[in-house]
Amino acid sequence: MKKRGKNTLLSLLLAGLLLGGCSSQPGLPAEEDNADLVVVGFSQVGAESDWRNANTQSMLDALSAENGYRLILDDAQQKQEKQITAIRNFINQGVDYIVLAPTRETGWDTVLTEARKAGIPVIIVDRMIETGDPDLFTCWVGSDFRSEGDKAVQWLEDHQEGKELRIAHLQGSIGSSAQIGRTSGLDAGIGAHDNWKLVFRESGDFTQAKGQEMTEKLLSQEPSFNVLYSENDNMTYGAIEALESAGIEPGKDVTILSFDASSKALRLILDGKINYDVECNPLHGPRVRKIIEQLEKGETPLKYTYVEEVSFDSSNLLESVIEGRGY
Numbered sequence: 001m002k003k004r005g006k007n008t009l010l011s012l013l014l015a016g017l018l019l020g021g022c023s024s025q026p027g028l029p030a031e032e033d034n035a036d037l038v039v040v041g042f043s044q045v046g047a048e049s050d051w052r053n054a055n056t057q058s059m060l061d062a063l064s065a066e067n068g069y070r071l072i073l074d075d076a077q078q079k080q081e082k083q084i085t086a087i088r089n090f091i092n093q094g095v096d097y098i099v100l101a102p103t104r105e106t107g108w109d110t111v112l113t114e115a116r117k118a119g120i121p122v123i124i125v126d127r128m129i130e131t132g133d134p135d136l137f138t139c140w141v142g143s144d145f146r147s148e149g150d151k152a153v154q155w156l157e158d159h160q161e162g163k164e165l166r167i168a169h170l171q172g173s174i175g176s177s178a179q180i181g182r183t184s185g186l187d188a189g190i191g192a193h194d195n196w197k198l199v200f201r202e203s204g205d206f207t208q209a210k211g212q213e214m215t216e217k218l219l220s221q222e223p224s225f226n227v228l229y230s231e232n233d234n235m236t237y238g239a240i241e242a243l244e245s246a247g248i249e250p251g252k253d254v255t256i257l258s259f260d261a262s263s264k265a266l267r268l269i270l271d272g273k274i275n276y277d278v279e280c281n282p283l284h285g286p287r288v289r290k291i292i293e294q295l296e297k298g299e300t301p302l303k304y305t306y307v308e309e310v311s312f313d314s315s316n317l318l319e320s321v322i323e324g325r326g327y
């Protein structure tokens with residue numbers, strides 16, 4: 001029988017104790033049957049959005065016991081310190097692979113050096129990290145967030161026909177690649193258009209509650225604005241609540257651009273409340289599984305894999321797209 005992991009059963013039992021907030025997938029075989037499973041420690045950002053929940057589910061489905069994996073999931077509640085602690089716990093447990101969905105880009109070198117010293121491959125998913133030593137991780141798979149921002153800017157340019165734009169901006173979690181890329185796309189657009197003005201900018205931390213709170217703050221300041229650029233769908237849902245409560249029609253009085261393109265948001269495009277939504281694909285589970293399979297066979301996966309993504313407005317959105325979405 002092939003032995004998995006460096007510290008075997010004892011460490012797996014310790015895993016449950018050390019990572020009080022962690023869960024492994026339901027329906028796991030008894031511990032003694034787990035020796036053949038590939039053990040993966042997954043440090044997840046949190047549960048801040050529908051996108052994130054779909055991403056977690058995709059990982060649980062792909063790295064299931066039936067597929068030959070034991071996934072140890074740690075929810076960092078959007079805190080980098082919690083992710084660093086989780087990674088250290090994974091190292092102590094001697095997992096076979098570490099998968100990291102980073103909260104922010106900077107601050108990973110020390111803990112990833114520890115993982116490298118322990119000989120554990122690290123796969124980064126979704127957002128990117130900033131490091132002077134790319135050998136600290138084995139490979140990355142995720143989205144091109146700057147290109148997502150550029151798509152939104154291009155759509156505005158194509159659909160607002162030289163109109164003066166007064167833009168309110170809800171940012172995601174500051175320092176995350178998703179925020180950095182989408183914000184830099186908007187900033188480039190504003191810099192390139194004399195008649196585009198930024199009138200409000202706050203972070204809603206990618207959550208619906210904060211998206212609503214920040215839009216209420218925007219409304220209380222009474223600036224005139226005709227565009228809302230919201231860096232994810234959940235903040236957009238909160239913003240729509242706030243706008244409607246104030247008697248403002250989203251999608252008509254204010255042009256709304258959003259990111260993720262989850263099925264609920266796509267329905268809001270059909271309802272005319274969101275004007276344009278740039279897809280960010282959360283279904284990374286099978287991609288990570290494929291990478292691990294390659295590594296298990298001694299192959300070298302691509303260092304960087306950008307996921308192909310599309311975008312939607314009322315001109316290209318069909319009911320069938322929403323039905324087949326899966327998130």
Ligand code: AHR
Binds near residue numbers: 049127178234260
């Ligand atoms: O990193 C991906 C972003 O994080 C998604 O746009 C957002 O919804 C999530 O929380």
